[in-house]
Amino acid sequence: MDSPKGPTEWAEGRHGVGPWEGPWPDDPRFDPTLLAEGDRRNVVDAYRYWSLEAIRAELDTRRHPFHVAIENFENDMNIGTVVRTANAFLAEAVHIVGRRRWNRRGAMVTDRYQHIIHHDTVGDLVAWARGRGLAVVAIDNTPGSVPLETATLPERCVLVFGQEGPGITGDTAAAASMTCSIAQFGSTRSINAGVAAGIAMHAWIRQHGDLSRAW
Structure with a gap:
């Protein structure tokens, strides 16, 4: 029996999105490779298709002291x-x-x-x-x-x-x-x-x- 799907990284296919559908956004935070190939990283949905540098920069605006x-x-x-x-x-x-x-x-x-x-x-x-x-x-x-x-x-x-x-x-x-x-x-x-x-x-x-x- 196949294991149930869930939100964690412990089973293939449980997270991620495929290639971007429709016209590509012009937001500089988006990574062209991820837009083309899909984003399978273990990141929250708000950061889908964002580059590593863009995610780090946004996190730096909210870090706890x-x-x-x-x-x-x-x-x-x-x-x-x-x-x-x-x-x-x-x-x-x-x-x-x-x-x-x-x-x-x-x-x-x-x-x-x-x-x-x-x-x-x-x-x-x-x-x-x-x-x-x-x-x-x-x-x-x-x-x-x-x-x-x-x-x-x-x-x-x-x-x-x-x-x-x-x-x-x-x-x-x-x-x-x-x-x-x-x-x-x-x-x-x-x-x-x-x-x-x-x-x-x-x-x-x-x-x-x-x-x-x-x-």
Whole structure:
């Protein structure tokens, strides 16, 4: 039996449009190749046939004033998921601290639309953030942390996540203006870093996002 069609990218034919029908529009945002061949990318309908550059430029007019950072000192495999989720919530940028190499497969091509900034050390990230008036908020279940469910997140901030397993480094904990934990009720002591990032970004959206601007 054929699988039912749906709105996600997990089955062929579930998204996309064919070649443009009728006279071509003269809107400079449209890509001639996409108009001729169709647009099968995983983008919302409002961006169909738009060039990559046009989509990025439009997103830049609406980005939220929060950033996301993830430590990558041991080649964390969750970075692609973090990038994809940051794109969904329209974060200003994703910061990768440590190794520059990361597995882009999990990003599902969203890294093309998301600003990504590399920092060699936590100190470099903190200096960058403070120079722009951004609060550093660590997300980790450590003693003395504030429950994310009741915390008031700064509107202009960098949400920093540690690697799977070790969590945030001591340098990040020392530099953070606040550390928030995510409530857990099962047997495991931690949750996936990519999942934690999504929870924290959504918490920011619930507090500061303008839902009238959502698709």
